[in-house]
Amino acid sequence: MNPDLERLHPYPFEKLGALFSGLPVADKPHIALSIxxxxxxSPDFVQQVLRDNTALLSRYPATAGLPELRQAIAGWLTRRFKLSGVDAGRQVLPVNGTREALFAFAQALLNRADDPLVLMPNPFYQIYEGxxxxxxxxxxxLPCTAASGLQPDFDxxxxxxxxxxxLLFICSPGNPTGAVLSSAQLKALIQLADKFDFVIxxxxxxxxIYRDKAPPGLLQACAELGRHDYRRCVVFHxxxxxxxLPGLRSGFVAGDADILAGFLxxxxxHGCAMPVHHQLASIAAWNDEAHVAANRALYNEKFKAVLDILGEPLKVSAPDAGFYLWPKTPVDDETFARRLKxxxxxxxxxGRYLSRTVDGRNPGKNRVRMALVAELDQCIEGAQRIRALIERL
Structure with missing residues (x-):
């Protein structure tokens, strides 16, 4: 087997299962805020497109995707990030969810002979490391601490x-922090990429999924610099x-056409083309914003309700974006999670399961990630139970 497989850490949820092993089961319904x-x-109109096009299962899909899907994505990018002239044929590539694309991208990009470094935030989405x-x-x-605004201190x-x-992986809005890189920060990174010849x-x-203001994107920063070729820059959505629509496994990579040509x-x-009926459903989703606004409103309602309960005892406030809370814990994070379960x-x-210890410090230690993905009433009940535990500590 490839010896690099031995370097992969257990996934965070494997560690969580081990942490909970042998615990008694509390006499209460389970509420999952971990994943x-x-x-x-999911939107009804997307489900209808899937139902109407199951006959297309008899067709092999093209890896580059339907021209109509690439055009829908280019249109969404243009509207959302105030771009112009996105080349749907060369600067957009549909993928089966960004997880597989992020993982494959490094393998297509990196040359082992260069002994390359890959920079990433810490804590981070574990796919970057793998x-x-x-x-x-x-x-x-690169540690993301309160002192650096929960994003890396690139300086x-x-x-x-x-x-x-x-290669530099960035995540904005951040998982798990919800912190957003500013347009000025993104532009500074682009200048560093030019100076040292790396890809972002x-x-x-x-x-x-944001509170008040739509976060800027990397391609938007490129456009504001007049870089409509998006050189050295790619984004994953x-x-x-x-x-x-997590089960649809639909996303895209966009940016530097030369990089995307190699990745295609x-x-x-690799054999990872998106099924044709999934592509048609994706076109419908990218072309509609009403369901996105409604979804965002649901998350914001949950943040308000949960923070009314937990904001004071955990000294936590709503992040700029995302659907996670990243509070400090009154006891160490593993003890807190184990007792809460x-x-x-x-x-x-x-939090330590999402981070690595560097120079004796783990920026996720004594924090936990809470995903406010359940229905409102479950999130409220979960927050009340968390508060009850805090009051007993």
């Missing part, structure tokens, strides 16, 4: 590190969170 799987109903390992790169973890990165960097891969899957070649051999039958994810 970021959207629970709101992608670096399997692509022959070495991860460099603290040594120039020697930038010189060896071939921007995971923007939570961009449509998904219908999973935006449209409550890789994916053609045992005593209240509520699951949250210890």
């Amino acid at each position: 970021g799987e959207p629970q709101h109903p 992608a670096a390992f399997l692509g022959g790169g070495e991860p460099v973890y 603290a990165v040594d120039e020697a590190v930038w010189k060896r960097t071939r 891969a921007s995971d923007e899957c939570y961009s449509e 998904s219908l999973s969170k935006r449209s409550n 070649r890789y994916r053609t051999y 045992a005593e209240e039958n509520v699951t949250v994810l210890p």
Whole structure:
């Protein structure tokens, strides 16, 4: 087997299962706030497109996707991020959800012979690390602390590190922090990419779940700099969170056409084309904003209700975007999560499971990730049970 497989860490939910092993079962219904799987109903009109097109299961899909889907995506990017002249044929590539695309991207991009560094936020979506390992790169973890606004402090990165960097993963809005990189920060990163010749891969899957102001995107920052070729920049977007369609496995990569040409070649051999009826359903989803606004309103209602209960005892406020809370815990994060499961039958994810310890510090330690994905009444009950545990500690 590929020896790099041995470098992969257990996934956070494997660790969570081990943490809960042998616990007594509380006499209360389970409330899961640990996994970021959207629970709101998927749009009826998308489901109808799927039902109307099952006959297309008899067709092999093209890896590059239908021209109509690429055009729908280009149109959405143009409207959402104030772009102009997006080349749907060369600057857009549909993918089967951004998870598989993020993982595959590093393998297509990196040259092992370069001994490349892959920079990523810490805490982070675990796929970034696995992608670096399997692509022959070495991860460099950039701590996201309160002092740096819960995003990496890029000014603290040594120039020697930038010189060896071939790929930078950013996540804005952040998972799990919900923190957003500003347009000025994105532009500064683009300038660094030019100076040190690396690629920026921007995971923007939570961009449509925000509180008050739509977060800027990497391609938007490029356009404001007059870089309509989006050189060295690619973005990853998904219908999973935006449209409550995690099971559709539909997303896209967009940006630098030269990079996407190589990635398309890789994916053609990889055999990961999106089914045609999924593509048609995706067209419908990308072309509609009403369901997205309604979805966003549901999350904002849950944040308000939950923070009315937990804001004071956990000293936590709503993040700029996303559907996670990332509070500090009154005891260590594993103890907090274990007692919450045992005593209240509520699951949250210890922050250390989403982070790596570097120089003796783990930025996720003594924090937990709470995903407000359940229905409003369940989120409220979960918050009440969490408060009850806090009051007993």
